[in-house]
Amino acid sequence: MKNIIKAIREAKKVALFTHITPDGDAIGSTFAMGQLLRSAGIENDIYINEKVPERLKVLEAYGENPYYTELQDNDYDLMLALDCGDLHRLGDFADAFGNFENTAVIDHHVSNPGYAKVNFIEAHGSSTGEAVYNFALQGCFEISSNVASLLYAAITSDTGCFKYSSTTPRTLVAAADLMEKGADYVKICKKLFDTEDIKTLRLKAMATENLQLYHNGKVAVITVTTKDLESHGAIYEDAEGLTDIPRSVSGVEVGIVIKEWKDKTKASIRTNEYVDASALAAIYGGGGHIRAAGLVSEMDVLSLRDDLVANLKDLI
Numbered sequence: 212m213k214n215i216i217k218a219i220r221e222a223k224k225v226a227l228f229t230h231i232t233p234d235g236d237a238i239g240s241t242f243a244m245g246q247l248l249r250s251a252g253i254e255n256d257i258y259i260n261e262k263v264p265e266r267l268k269v270l271e272a273y274g275e276n277p278y279y280t281e282l283q284d285n286d287y288d289l290m291l292a293l294d295c296g297d298l299h300r301l302g303d304f305a306d307a308f309g310n311f312e313n314t315a316v317i318d319h320h321v322s323n324p325g326y327a328k329v330n331f332i333e334a335h336g337s338s339t340g341e342a343v344y345n346f347a348l349q350g351c352f353e354i355s356s357n358v359a360s361l362l363y364a365a366i367t368s369d370t371g372c373f374k375y376s377s378t379t380p381r382t383l384v385a386a387a388d389l390m391e392k393g394a395d396y397v398k399i400c401k402k403l404f405d406t407e408d409i410k411t412l413r414l415k416a417m418a419t420e421n422l423q424l425y426h427n428g429k430v431a432v433i434t435v436t437t438k439d440l441e442s443h444g445a446i447y448e449d450a451e452g453l454t455d456i457p458r459s460v461s462g463v464e465v466g467i468v469i470k471e472w473k474d475k476t477k478a479s480i481r482t483n484e485y486v487d488a489s490a491l492a493a494i495y496g497g498g499g500h501i502r503a504a505g506l507v508s509e510m511d512v513l514s515l516r517d518d519l520v521a522n523l524k525d526l527i
């Protein structure tokens with residue numbers, strides 16, 4: 212922790228990055244860090260590989276959060292990656308980051324190899340939002356109500372509103388303090404978790420209809436092709452909402468959603484009690500956490516499904 216505070220306190224201009232297909236933790240903690248640094252007089256630019264997805268747009272309202280999708284400057288004295296478990300997941304910025312001398316990482320992925328010069332990885336923390344909160348507290352950065360809202364959104368996104376096993380007493384203490392500091396928790400939870408686009412809802416209906424069970428009902432799989440998405444007027448991001456459906460089926464240990472993504476295939480793995488999701492993902496070069504992991508594959512949707520199901524035979 213001391214090293215990361217020192218690295219950031221010593222910097223005058225920082226470039227902030229987060230992972231591709233960003234989620235609430237990625238956007239929330241990166242926006243929050245931008246504001247924390249600015250309040251301490253540290254200039255910074257935020258880089259995201261794509262525009263903030265529609266369902267996370269609510270986060271843009273908390274303070275000034277300008278960001279770029281392409282590298283603007285090169286006069287940074289520190290590059291900082293947030294919530295990004297490996298260098299590749301920085302997407303278009305991976306090369307710039309990998310070639311830069313002074314780099315830092317704040318993250319909570321167990322599988323993070325520590326690819327920066329200074330690495331602050333809370334492997335048992337709930338979220339990068341929680342790690343950034345701890346960083347701000349210890350580093351004496353001022354947590355404004357906007358920052359509190361962004362970090363609250365980050366933490367709730369990655370804990371499924373404090374439901375996942377990654378939630379610890381420390382997570383709740385952090386959330387309580389953020390609430391105290393003015394986090395807009397009612398609106399954030401309503402917008403992020405209790406509001407659904409009609410096309411997403413219909414996509415869920417289709418996905419549920421197509422769900423298949425394997426290994427005596429212990430494995431549930433949903434597959435989504437680009438065609439499926441198109442027929443519902445949906446885009447790839449809308450399929451994010453499907454991730455928790457397979458695991459929620461009674462008796463299921465491993466829930467998988469497999470989606471066509473550009474010319475590749477992505478799988479999100481969620482487990483309930485004993486299967487290590489990150490170990491399964493690692494077979495395919497993916498990674499993540501014990502109960503939630505992901506991977507990208509060159510296989511088509513159905514081949515990847517069959518392969519995952521076959522690999523699960525000994526794990527289940």
Ligand SMILES: [Mn+2]
Nearest residue numbers: 236294339369
């Ligand atoms: Mn995260």
